[in-house]
Amino acid sequence: MSAPLTPSQLRARVRSGEHTGNTSGYCEGFVQANVAILPKDWAAEFLQFCQLNPKPCPIVGMAAQPGDTNIEGIGPDFDIRTDVPSYRLWKNGELTGEVNDISDIWTEDLVTFLIGCSFSFEEALLADGLEIRNLSEGRNVPMYNTNLACRPAGRFHGNMVVSMRPFKPVDAIRMIQICSRFPSVHGAPVHFGDPAAIGIADINQVDYGDSVTINDGEYPVFTACGVTPQAAIMAAKPPFCITHSPGCMVVTDLPNSRLAIL
Structure with missing residues (x-):
């Protein structure tokens, strides 16, 4: 039996296109996260929404600045543009497509949020x-x-x-x-x-x-469930945003043990 994948190895497979499906059951012991990426002029309101609704929207990571593609603690090799198995694209609250890489549509005004996953x-x-x-x-x-x-x-x-x-x-x-x-x-x-x-x-x-x-x-x-922000995005209708496809998470280097209350 081959050794289990590390988060870095799984992210590499996602980045190469080798893994494009859901991430449930992968990388035992490490935190997985939902994704929401919004223009900076929508980010403060979205952050407040998450803070007011910590049960469905617990933030486990957030970009320090608009345009940042890595988030502290998620992994030294992490790139939000390539390391999600499948992304959903939204315009004015409508789902317009799903892709496996967002490098060609990334802009410097986008702010990334990572939300805890069951x-x-x-x-x-x-x-x-x-x-x-x-x-x-x-x-x-x-x-x-x-x-x-x-x-x-x-x-x-x-x-x-x-x-x-x-x-x-x-x-x-x-x-x-x-x-x-x-x-x-x-x-x-x-x-x-x-x-x-x-x-x-x-x-x-x-x-x-x-x-x-x-x-x-x-x-x-x-x-x-961390898909809740997608419902809020559909209601708020930002001109453009990006989320993960349901079940297709960011697999982080954060150990689950850090999130447990003992």
């Missing part, structure tokens, strides 16, 4: 013996729009997006206990049980990612 706490769940269904089935985690309103900030507003993992009740309780130790990557779940209570009409119809099997005796457990 993939980071999956490692702790696995270590405790819990099955993560999207990993065991080799799928992207299922994600859904909800009716849970975020606190608005300037032009940014919208409802929370959640990711879902099914568990038996006893395992769901343990999952809640474990995730509570990771507030920087969404923390404890926001809902457990009936999807309709948070505005999800059909659990088998995902808004992002892939559906997974929910076995008899299992219940869906919903965690705040």
